Amino acid sequence: MNIPLLSAIKSIIKLSSEEEEIIQNLFKSKTYKKGTFFLKEGDVCRQVGFITKGIFRYYINDEGEDKTYGFSKENEFTCNYESFVPQSPSNQIIQALEDTELMVISYDGLKEFYTKIKEGERFGRNIIEQVFVQTLKDRNSFYTDSPQVRYEKFIRDHYDLQQRLPQYYIASFVGVKPQSLSRIRKRIS
Template identity: 70%
Template sequence: MDNALLVAIKKIVEISYDEEKIIQNLFRLKEYKKGDFFLKEGEICKYVGFIENGLVRYYINDDGEERTYGFSKENEFTCNFESFGPQTPSKQLIQALENTRIWTISYENLQKLYEQVKNGERFGRLSIEYVLIKTLKDRNSFYTDSPKSRYEKFIKEHFDLQQRISQYYIASYVGVKPQSLSRIRKRISLL
């Protein structure tokens, strides 16, 4: 197993050597090609993932128009907890934007982690809180900030992703058409 996952877990909670072995047995590595789905609309989210390398985007299909509401990259967790927790069909999609390697843990194995690792439940709660807060901030920004402000936040928070994400997806995330994003970028560069 990649050490990055264990390092990420150890940043959140303490685990023993024996617990590391339990964790290694509960996670599975899955590889996604660019364009593959970690989660499709209507499916039940069966996994929490830790991105070893690559990039995913979160979006909804709004009457045929894709609306991007977030991105996750290396050393971040990915999941649709709205579907995963109650094990109900998802309205959201999670798609690989690059070839992506994700360490996954199933719903059933996560329950085992909670039972067998002393701080397992704390790890789960704190991880879920992180993803949920990130998602809520991104969604709330969509309703409270101007497109220009959302783009400036994107640049500040995701500076390293600008060259990895198409302008179409960035425009969708900001809430504008690609042409409008070009105008926003020009205005910002003139300042």
């Protein structure tokens, strides 16, 4: 079984050895090559993943322009809950930026997790609350912070990703063109 996945779950809820076995049967190993999609625009998100290796980028296509709104890396969950929860088509895209390995659970598997794991629903609620709060913070930052402040927050929150991500994805996340990001980086250093 994937120890990082169990550790992530155990950091929120207690698990019996029987529950660990149930989880082992519900989560399946999956890989994505660099550039492939965990979720395409218009598809329904049918799984939640726990990343064991690699990075995913979250973005939307706004009239032909990709706008990055987030990243997930090792030991983080990935999903488009806006599509997953109601099982409706997604307007968001999740793409592997590196060869990525993860443990996935299907929509039906997650329902089973909630019923068979004693504190399963509490775990799900906690994860959704974390995603919701982060989404609000990111949205508020986009409207209230300057691009320089957003870049400084990116560096603080994702220091380990600076060397792993192309600068144009970081610029898109900050909300500027790559040339503007270069100027911001020069001012900071």
